[in-house]
Amino acid sequence: MSETTQPILKLEQLNKHFPIRGGILKRVQNHVYAVNDISIEVETGDSVGIVGESGCGKSTLGRTILGLEEATKGKVYFKNHDITNIKEKSFKKFKKDMQMIFQDPFASLDPRQRIGDTLEEPFVIHTDLSKKERQERVVGLLNEVGLNASHYYNYPHQFSGGQRQRIGIARAIALNPELIVCDEAVSALDVSVQAQVLKLLQTIQDKYELTYLFISHDLGVVRHFCNKILVMYLGHMVEWAPIDELYENPTHPYTEALLNAIPRPIPGRKQEKIKLTGDLPSPSDPPKGCPFHTRCPIATEVCSEQKPEWVEISPDHFVACHHRT
Numbered sequence: 001m002s003e004t005t006q007p008i009l010k011l012e013q014l015n016k017h018f019p020i021r022g023g024i025l026k027r028v029q030n031h032v033y034a035v036n037d038i039s040i041e042v043e044t045g046d047s048v049g050i051v052g053e054s055g056c057g058k059s060t061l062g063r064t065i066l067g068l069e070e071a072t073k074g075k076v077y078f079k080n081h082d083i084t085n086i087k088e089k090s091f092k093k094f095k096k097d098m099q100m101i102f103q104d105p106f107a108s109l110d111p112r113q114r115i116g117d118t119l120e121e122p123f124v125i126h127t128d129l130s131k132k133e134r135q136e137r138v139v140g141l142l143n144e145v146g147l148n149a150s151h152y153y154n155y156p157h158q159f160s161g162g163q164r165q166r167i168g169i170a171r172a173i174a175l176n177p178e179l180i181v182c183d184e185a186v187s188a189l190d191v192s193v194q195a196q197v198l199k200l201l202q203t204i205q206d207k208y209e210l211t212y213l214f215i216s217h218d219l220g221v222v223r224h225f226c227n228k229i230l231v232m233y234l235g236h237m238v239e240w241a242p243i244d245e246l247y248e249n250p251t252h253p254y255t256e257a258l259l260n261a262i263p264r265p266i267p268g269r270k271q272e273k274i275k276l277t278g279d280l281p282s283p284s285d286p287p288k289g290c291p292f293h294t295r296c297p298i299a300t301e302v303c304s305e306q307k308p309e310w311v312e313i314s315p316d317h318f319v320a321c322h323h324r325t
């Protein structure tokens with residue numbers, strides 16, 4: 001992809017396959033091929049949307065990048081360092097630079113712990129700050145995300161959904177990270193609250209030069225929030241492009257089908273005929289050849305036999321389709 005700057009994140013043929021065990025001896029009988037051969041480069045300040053149907057491997061990809069899942073094959077480079085499956089001790093150095101924001105921050109907040117104490121934790125683990133200094137930092141964080149010092153002593157149940165997500169963001173930015181994986185971070189929020197939280201994410205991105213991987217099933221939100229997009233199908237990358245290019249010239253039939261499924265069509269985009277039909281094949285028994293061929297309206301024999309190459313069809317616009325390259 002772009003050769004002008006050093007990527008903050010580089011994935012090379014990254015794979016994550018979960019073993020399926022069975023029988024009395026719990027032997028490995030098969031695998032869930034959740035993430036397959038993902039190779040992308042992400043530059044500092046990018047917001048990369050990662051989209052695709054439920055189960056296409058978006059969360060697993062994010063978790064494998066952050067070392068929360070062990071990669072089966074391939075490499076993850078963060079600022080030029082190979083961080084693939086590195087041991088906890090060496091990873092500590094990078095851990096604070098890479099954070100995650102989840103869909104449901106409540107699930108990861110201890111209901112019996114005051115928010116101030118929860119937000120202090122990263123400083124206890126990663127810094128030598130005194131209690132007073134930690135408290136000052138927490139109040140600073142609360143202000144930064146649109147809350148205030150009086151919230152320090154509140155418990156999670158005393159916050160609204162939007163406020164809880166602000167706390168999730170405060171926790172993620174506490175140690176000045178460089179990369180944040182947002183996993184459906186605004187999906188559970190009402191549209192107006194969603195807009196406020198997205199604005200907050202954008203404000204802190206500009207202020208701290210953050211890079212986001214923005215996992216979402218909402219292509220409308222991705223269009224407004226991201227500058228690049230990766231479309232995944234059955235754990236494979238099928239298309240990558242700058243955001244406007246992808247929405248104006250979607251090339252993979254799967255991308256077209258996803259865009260056609262948006263309830264409110266995008267102004268100016270002519271509605272193509274491709275619709276998503278049929279069921280998603282099981283990721284433990286993926287089809288041979290192009291992973292999408294079983295549901296593709298333009299598939300031919302070659303699609304069921306050979307995996308299409310990843311081809312650049314215009315600057316930084318890549319697609320894997322036998323009939324669109």
Ligand SMILES: Nc1ncnc2c1ncn2[C@@H]1O[C@H](COP(=O)(O)OP(=O)(O)OP(=O)(O)O)[C@@H](O)[C@H]1O
Nearest residue numbers: 018032034052053054055056057058059060061283
């Ligand atoms: N720990 C695990 N063990 C076995 N299979 C798993 C595990 N985690 C995820 N999977 C499987 O890997 C595949 C990809 O799941 P993943 O959650 O990454 O998809 P997703 O695109 O994020 O979906 P969603 O939008 O529903 O969260 C799915 O088939 C899922 O069941």
